[in-house]
Amino acid sequence: MADGAITDVGTRRERARADTLREIRETARRVLVTSGPEGLALRAIAREMGLSAPALYRYFPSREDLVEQLVADLYDELCDHLEAARDAVAPPRPGAQLLATARAFRRWATTHHIEFGLLFGSAAQGIVPADAARADDSPAERPGRRFGGVFAALMAQVYLEQPFPVPADGELAPELQAQLEAWCAKLPVALPLGVMSVFLSCWIRLYGMVCMEVFGHLRFALADPEPMFESEMRRVAAELGITGDWSPPS
Amino acid sequence: MADGAITDVGTRRERARADTLREIRETARRVLVTSGPEGLALRAIAREMGLSAPALYRYFPSREDLVEQLVADLYDELCDHLEAARDAVAPPRPGAQLLATARAFRRWATTHHIEFGLLFGSAAQGIVPADAARADDSPAERPGRRFGGVFAALMAQVYLEQPFPVPADGELAPELQAQLEAWCAKLPVALPLGVMSVFLSCWIRLYGMVCMEVFGHLRFALADPEPMFESEMRRVAAELGITGDWSPPS
DNA sequence: AGAGTGGGTGAACGGCGTTAGCTAACGGTG
DNA sequence: CACCGTTAGCTAACGCCGTTCACCCACTCT
Numbered sequence: 001m002a003d004g005a006i007t008d009v010g011t012r013r014e015r016a017r018a019d020t021l022r023e024i025r026e027t028a029r030r031v032l033v034t035s036g037p038e039g040l041a042l043r044a045i046a047r048e049m050g051l052s053a054p055a056l057y058r059y060f061p062s063r064e065d066l067v068e069q070l071v072a073d074l075y076d077e078l079c080d081h082l083e084a085a086r087d088a089v090a091p092p093r094p095g096a097q098l099l100a101t102a103r104a105f106r107r108w109a110t111t112h113h114i115e116f117g118l119l120f121g122s123a124a125q126g127i128v129p130a131d132a133a134r135a136d137d138s139p140a141e142r143p144g145r146r147f148g149g150v151f152a153a154l155m156a157q158v159y160l161e162q163p164f165p166v167p168a169d170g171e172l173a174p175e176l177q178a179q180l181e182a183w184c185a186k187l188p189v190a191l192p193l194g195v196m197s198v199f200l201s202c203w204i205r206l207y208g209m210v211c212m213e214v215f216g217h218l219r220f221a222l223a224d225p226e227p228m229f230e231s232e233m234r235r236v237a238a239e240l241g242i243t244g245d246w247s248p249p250s
Numbered sequence: 251m252a253d254g255a256i257t258d259v260g261t262r263r264e265r266a267r268a269d270t271l272r273e274i275r276e277t278a279r280r281v282l283v284t285s286g287p288e289g290l291a292l293r294a295i296a297r298e299m300g301l302s303a304p305a306l307y308r309y310f311p312s313r314e315d316l317v318e319q320l321v322a323d324l325y326d327e328l329c330d331h332l333e334a335a336r337d338a339v340a341p342p343r344p345g346a347q348l349l350a351t352a353r354a355f356r357r358w359a360t361t362h363h364i365e366f367g368l369l370f371g372s373a374a375q376g377i378v379p380a381d382a383a384r385a386d387d388s389p390a391e392r393p394g395r396r397f398g399g400v401f402a403a404l405m406a407q408v409y410l411e412q413p414f415p416v417p418a419d420g421e422l423a424p425e426l427q428a429q430l431e432a433w434c435a436k437l438p439v440a441l442p443l444g445v446m447s448v449f450l451s452c453w454i455r456l457y458g459m460v461c462m463e464v465f466g467h468l469r470f471a472l473a474d475p476e477p478m479f480e481s482e483m484r485r486v487a488a489e490l491g492i493t494g495d496w497s498p499p500s
Numbered sequence: 501a502g503a504g505t506g507g508g509t510g511a512a513c514g515g516c517g518t519t520a521g522c523t524a525a526c527g528g529t530g
Numbered sequence: 531c532a533c534c535g536t537t538a539g540c541t542a543a544c545g546c547c548g549t550t551c552a553c554c555c556a557c558t559c560t
Contacts (some may be wrong), residue, residue: 121372176477208458227426
């Protein structure tokens with residue numbers, strides 16, 4: 001939630017409003033998991049709260065905006081989970097932390113199917129790119145960036161602590177090179193473009209693996225995808241030069 | 251559609267029914283792309299056809315079943331597209347064919363955002379595993395297997411033509427080994443378990459890459475994901491020992 | 501010719517998002 | 531204190547949606 005703590009400021013009206021807003025978001029969260037994404041109805045949320053549906057329009061201009069806020073909250077919740085897993089690693093070597101964070105990502109995804117679907121599936125705003133506009137207008141944009149930052153920062157630390165082999169700039173296709181440069185310029189630390197490409201590649205593998213598992217697209221081959229996940233993580237770790245004994249998967 | 255061709259058999263009633271059924275499926279397809287997955291309503295389909303909504307219940311027991319049929323049709327359409335791309339490769343070397351099929355997969359996905367979301371996103375039946383039951387009851391199961399078979403067959407051919415290095419059975423985690431064995435037993439040809447694991451790994455990368463692009467989860471880094479896709483395919487190809495000049499990405 | 505069935509209809513139920521208009525309480529000001 | 535604008539809630543309503551029901555007509559079969 002990340003911003004629900006400071007509720008004791010302002011007039012009584014403002015406090016009441018903030019409380020109701022928080023309650024709406026919590027209720028929406030609960031309705032989502034109990035009724036699924038299709039059952040996430042304004043009327044259901046209002047019913048749960050003992051309110052009438054139109055009352056919610058005092059807090060959100062439309063159902064879509066409420067869902068977007070929920071997505072932002074879920075991103076924050078996921079990030080908290082990831083950071084907790086990362087910070088629990090002792091000693092705090094970046095390689096082990098990256099691994100722990102990746103496992104925490106899968107763990108959250110598999111224990112929060114529905115929420116994960118909302119964040120990373122097609123139901124989200126992802127579909128229909130809308131002309132690549134929508135820069136940072138959406139409230140889910142900031143937590144989304146925070147989420148990416150968790151992995152990106154760890155990746156950078158892994159490389160800075162002990163560089164692994166990456167393709168030279170010249171080996172990358174010029175168009176890819178240009179895009180990676182543009183992206184790199186937005187980040188706090190400058191890294192070789194090859195690192196960025198390896199990071200993306202690793203992230204794609206992690207995302208692909210978890211998405212396939214959660215969306216059921218691995219059932220055709222695997223009853224329990226966890227060993228395959230560990231196998232993939234082992235390959236990724238090898239590519240990143242992450243050494244050390246393979247700690248048990250939780 | 252794969253089964254809409256033989257429409258001139260049976261009684262006149264049967265033919266009329268088959269025609270209407272086909273028209274429903276085509277209309278649903280059209281409504282899907284024009285109105286999005288949310289707009290795919292029974293009433294909208296019926297309206298488009300000049301029918302009343304309850305009439306559709308003579309053909310499908312519920313909206314969900316109709317959507318499932320649509321998913322099956324889309325799988326078939328995608329498979330046709332993939333096979334066409336595969337068969338257009340000359341000379342028909344498996345490596346080049348696999349590459350062409352992967353590119354065709356991305357091409358179809360990027361030009362059919364909404365349909366892809368229905369097939370591979372969370373909106374599909376993927377979410378909520380339902381106790382891993384639902385073996386082959388769903389009409390989308392057969393085309394789904396066909397889809398997997400396209401890539402699996404190519405992969406097998408690549409390996410059989412020129413084996414690439416794969417982990418030995420003993421190197422795989424025992425649980426993974428057991429699952430791959432079970433999966434392998436269901437396939438027509440027996441292959442080393444290591445090949446199966448490499449196949450899964452490659453498929454995960456392809457799926458992850460395309461999903462991220464279509465669902466907009468690469469926009470944080472890349473404006474045009476195609477160069478990254480080509481880069482990933484190059485890495486995958488290298489892992490599979492696919493040589494040959496890098497044909498232009500069409 | 502008559503019976504039966506299959507494909508259509510309109511009406512209706514409950515639920516949905518959303519809007520409009522109303523009311524009552526709150527918060528600050530004379 | 532009274533007063534008045536703002537704010538948060540309500541009910542009613544509109545037009546969608548999926549789905550069910552009762553009905554009806556046309557075709558098919560005996």
